[in-house]
Every structure is written in C-alpha cells, then in structure tokens.
C-alpha cells in the first residue's frame with residue numbers, strides 16, 4: 001500500500017472549462033440522466049466503492065457523476081496513457097473525486113494511477129466493485145492484489161479486448177467473481193464500436209495530420225464492429241477503402257458493402273493510410289512498413305498498441321523518429337517517411353477526443369445498469385461472464401429515442417401473439433443478430 005494521494009491531474013485550473021463541457025455532454029447523454037432520475041433518489045449504489053479504469057474523458061465524467069449520484073463512492077484512472085482529457089480530469093478532481101489521470105503519462109505512472117484507485121480515502125478502504133475497460137485494472141487486482149478479491153462483488157468490462165481476457169479466465173476456471181460483459185450488449189458494440197468509430201476515426205486523422213482525405217486510399221485491417229465504423233468513416237470522407245479480414249463472413253460483408261477486400265501484403269503498396277482494427281497482434285509488420293509509400297500514415301484504433309509492430313519500428317528506425325507534435329511522429333525507412341499516430345495506441349482517443357457523448361451514453365447506461373445489477377444481485381451470479389438481459393438492452397435503446405425524435409410503433413395484442421412476443425418486449429429471440 002502506498003501513502004494516500006487524493007488525486008493527481010495535469011492542471012487543476014482547467015476544471016471550470018471541464019465543467020462547462022460536462023454540462024453540454026449531459027444534454028447529449030439522456031440514458032445516464034434518466035438513470036439518475038430513476039435510481040438517484042433511492043441511492044441504489046450506496047455502499048459501493050467502485051474503482052473505474054476507463055478513458056478519462058468528458059463523457060466518462062458524466063458516467064462517474066452518475067455513479068456518485070446513485071450513491072457510490074468512486075475512484076478513477078484512465079485505461080490508456082494518451083486518452084485523458086485533462087479538463088475532464090480536473091473537473092472531476094475539483095468535484096472531490098479521487099481521479100489519477102493525465103494525458104501523456106508513462107507506463108510506470110499508468111500502473112501507479114491504477115494502484116491508487118484500489119483504496120478509498122484517508123482510511124484506505126478497499127474497492128468492492130470493478131468497472132474496467134480493457135482489463136488492466138482487473139489484471140492488477142487479480143494478479144497483484146488477490147487478497148482484495150474476496151471483498152469485491154463483481155466487475156463490468158467495457159471493451160472487446162477486455163471481454164476476451166475474461167472469457168479466457170472463465171474457461172481456465174480462474175475468474176474469481178461474477179463479470180458482466182458490457183461490450184456485447186447490442187446497444188454497446190453495435191453502436192459505440194461502430195457508429196462511434198464512424199465519427200471519431202477520421203476526426204483523429206484530421207486533427208493529427210490535416211491531410212486531405214478525399215481521393216486517398218486507406219486500408220482498414222479487420223472488419224468487425226470497429227472496422228465497419230472505421231471503413232465507413234473513411235468512405236464518408238471520400239477515401240477509397242480496402243479491407244483486410246481473416247473471417248470469410250466479415251470479408252463477404254465488406255465486399256457486399258462495396259469495399260475491396262485484399263491481403264495487407266497486396267494492398268499495402270497503394271495505401272496512403274493504414275488503420276488496424278482487429279484486436280489482434282502483429283498486423284502491420286516489418287515487411288509492410290518497408291512496402292509503404294512515402295508519407296503514408298499508420299494508426300491503430302484497436303485497444304492495445306501491439307496491432308502495429310512498434311517494437312520493430314522503434315528498434316530498427318527509432319533513430320530516425322521526429323516528433324511533429326505530441327502523438328504524431330515521423331520515421332524514415334530507407335528514404336521513405338512514415339507518419340505514426342499516437343505511438344500505435346488507439347488513435348481516436350490519442351489524437352482526438354474519442355466518441356461523441358450520445359453514443360457513449362448508450363455504452364455507459366449499460367455500464368451503470370451492470371454495476372447496479374452486480375451490486376444489488378451479485379449472489380444470484382456465479383463466477384462467470386454474463387451479458388445484460390435483452391429487456392435491459394432494449395431499455396438502453398429506448399432511453400435514447402426521444403432525444404433524436406424517434407417514434408416507435410406499438411404492437412397490439414393480436415400482432416404480438418402473431419410474432420410470439422409480448423407487447424412490451426423483448427422483441428427478439430436471443431439468437432437474433434441485429
């Protein structure tokens with residue numbers, strides 16, 4: 001245990017700016033605001049000490065303040081060294097929450113920040129709930145602080161990569177608490193991963209490079225939910241997009257959407273921009289770097305930085321690296337320049353501000369419902385990975401309709417009987433894929 005530091009942010013004086021943006025975001029986050037109304041008065045999370053590890057953005061600030069309004073105590077770190085918005089962190093610190101996050105920390109500081117969130121307040125009470133994005137907090141608790149496990153009711157996990165780690169633990173029989181997979185709520189992965197990246201990918205490339213998008217050729221590696229949004233983002237900006245895939249179903253989907261589907265080795269020589277979105281490792285490697293055009297841009301929108309072989313690049317050509325500006329670096333490989341964004345870390349949070357509030361409201365309403373479920377009902381769960389029930393998934397969507405002027409049809413009893421559902425839903429069977 002380390003000595004108590006109440007919070008650590010880059011610049012506390014940014015708090016008022018952060019607060020003004022948080023207020024704007026609240027208006028775009030109807031799901032979270034509805035949960036405040038529904039569960040705030042009863043303080044449904046009273047007694048919960050939630051340690052969160054998730055990009056410390058303005059949107060996350062609205063999540064944190066929702067959890068607090070529901071009665072929880074909260075500590076926070078960011079799950080990426082570049083993703084913190086310093087004004088958001090400052091506003092959260094100013095409101096009295098223990099947040100440890102700043103943009104541009106190093107790996108050691110990253111671990112230190114997570115570690116600070118495990119113990120609450122002067123009396124160092126340990127966490128009793130985990131809210132994670134990518135699994136770094138979960139791994140820290142399970143691997144380094146196993147003595148804390150018994151006191152923790154459960155964990156909720158935000159992203160594909162973190163969820164993958166949890167299922168591995170479950171299969172190996174080493175998952176020591178119930179876990180809710182937030183990512184695979186339909187209203188998370190089919191919205192945040194897809195429509196979020198559709199807004200935030202090109203935003204990031206533009207903020208980083210100001211390059212003209214229209215007319216360029218981009219390769220998107222991986223056509224899952226993030227790849228679909230990323231490919232759309234580029235296409236919508238006039239970019240000719242080539243997709244790479246290993247999965248024949250996703251490859252066929254990409255082709256039917258009108259994208260070329262090629263091997264990276266084939267497409268790389270044409271690429272002005274390469275984006276990895278696989279959640280896998282070693283996608284862009286030495287042979288690809290060597291084949292790139294002069295001034296090609298390489299970036300990653302998956303969770304971890306191992307999609308691009310940065311170790312090789314830094315080892316072989318680190319001596320040519322020139323920082324154009326923070327999170328934008330130029331390397332020179334045999335006379336050709338390559339521009340690498342956010343050091344290969346997720347580009348939309350490193351070079352831009354992540355996804356817009358409205359789509360994050362869907363994700364974070366799922367997060368909050370998952371925390372409520374685990375806090376109030378954890379004894380009903382085994383040490384397994386669960387997704388939220390469909391009626392809650394539908395509830396999350398429902399909470400976001402009015403804001404964007406959506407009208408819903410309502411079934412009459414006869415129609416409901418005919419398609420075999422109840423008038424109030426759920427409207428689809430579990431096996432339906434949206």
Ligand code: NAI
Nearest residue numbers: 159160161222224225226245246247278279280301302303
């Ligand atoms: P997904 O599983 O839906 O998609 C990944 C796709 O990559 C799959 O279709 C898979 O077949 C393909 N793939 C795997 N290895 C490949 C290879 N060697 N070459 C080409 N394709 C390959 O996962 P999802 O939800 O799209 O997430 C991808 C990553 O993005 C994860 O790390 C996830 O955590 C992260 N993520 C990032 C977000 C952001 O805002 N930056 C938002 C949501 C998720």
